[in-house]
Amino acid sequence: MFLYQLLNIFYVASQKEEESKNDSSRYKRGDLLEVPRTLFTHFGIYLGDNRVAHLIPDILPVFTKNTSAISTMVSNNRLVLGVIAKVASVRVDSLADFAYGSEILVNHMDKVCSQPPLDGDEVARRAEKLLGKVNYSLLWYNCEHYVMYCRYGMSISYQTYQFCTAVRKIVCSRKSSYLTALCGVAVALYLGCVTLLTVLPTLLVSFTIWMAA
Numbered sequence: 001m002f003l004y005q006l007l008n009i010f011y012v013a014s015q016k017e018e019e020s021k022n023d024s025s026r027y028k029r030g031d032l033l034e035v036p037r038t039l040f041t042h043f044g045i046y047l048g049d050n051r052v053a054h055l056i057p058d059i060l061p062v063f064t065k066n067t068s069a070i071s072t073m074v075s076n077n078r079l080v081l082g083v084i085a086k087v088a089s090v091r092v093d094s095l096a097d098f099a100y101g102s103e104i105l106v107n108h109m110d111k112v113c114s115q116p117p118l119d120g121d122e123v124a125r126r127a128e129k130l131l132g133k134v135n136y137s138l139l140w141y142n143c144e145h146y147v148m149y150c151r152y153g154m155s156i157s158y159q160t161y162q163f164c165t166a167v168r169k170i171v172c173s174r175k176s177s178y179l180t181a182l183c184g185v186a187v188a189l190y191l192g193c194v195t196l197l198t199v200l201p202t203l204l205v206s207f208t209i210w211m212a213a
Contacts, residue, residue: 024050024095030120032109032151035102038076040159043147044098045127052098053127055090055146057082057136073097088136090127090146115152126150139164181206 027033031046044054058074059081073093074082082088095104110117117123127150135141144157170176184202188195 027095027104027106028120030118030123030151032107032117032123032147033098034105034108035099037100037102038080041144042098042100043143045123045147045150046095047092047124047127050095051092052095053090053092053124053131054098055088055130055134055136055143057086057088059085059087061089062087073100076100083136083138086136089133090131092131109148109151109158112158113148113152115154117151118153123151177206 027046029046029048033044033046033052034041036042042054042056044052047053056074056079058070058078060070060074060078062085064070071091074097098104107117118126127147130146130150134146139157139160141155142157142160144159145155148157149155181202184206185199188198188202
């Protein structure tokens with residue numbers, strides 16, 4: 001009996017902590033919210049009344065038109081498969097569904113973006129106007145592009161920029177150009193077809209990487 005009461009106390013305390021962590025009274029209409037999801041940060045715009053507009057990939061609409069099922073909280077599995085299939089929409093969810101168990105960061109991008117934020121009502125109006133299906137791209141139009149347009153008037157993604165910069169450092173390096181040349185020559189030698197037509201493309205690719213490094 002004592003153990004049950006103790007566990008119940010811990011459960012109630014954790015529930016209160018969870019509720020207070022993402023208490024809707026902390027947020028104003030037009031606030032930019034962000035939470036960690038999978039490998040990236042997920043963004044949304046607070047509309048008021050415990051509602052968040054956010055652009056989120058979701059594979060479920062490919063398999064069903066059941067709006068009740070689609071409107072449930074998007075799991076990470078649904079999200080990742082939606083990214084791969086490039087199926088996404090701007091939808092409105094509760095704070096809890098948006099947070100997905102994580103603590104919400106508020107208006108952090110105000111410290112990063114050089115552009116001042118728009119009026120809160122204008123931010124929310126833009127967010128609501130874009131509700132519905134979108135042409136999703138992980139690099140060129142994701143949830144960060146959406147919220148940055150709504151709050152600052154410019155559709156950019158710092159995550160995309162950092163990702164592309166990291167990839168460029170890996171791919172466009174002198175080591176990569178050496179490895180490309182060596183691999184190309186090795187494959188040509190293995191196949192026994194060392195000709196100008198097989199060596200020249202390898203050298204051109206290696207040279208391009210070298211010049212971009």
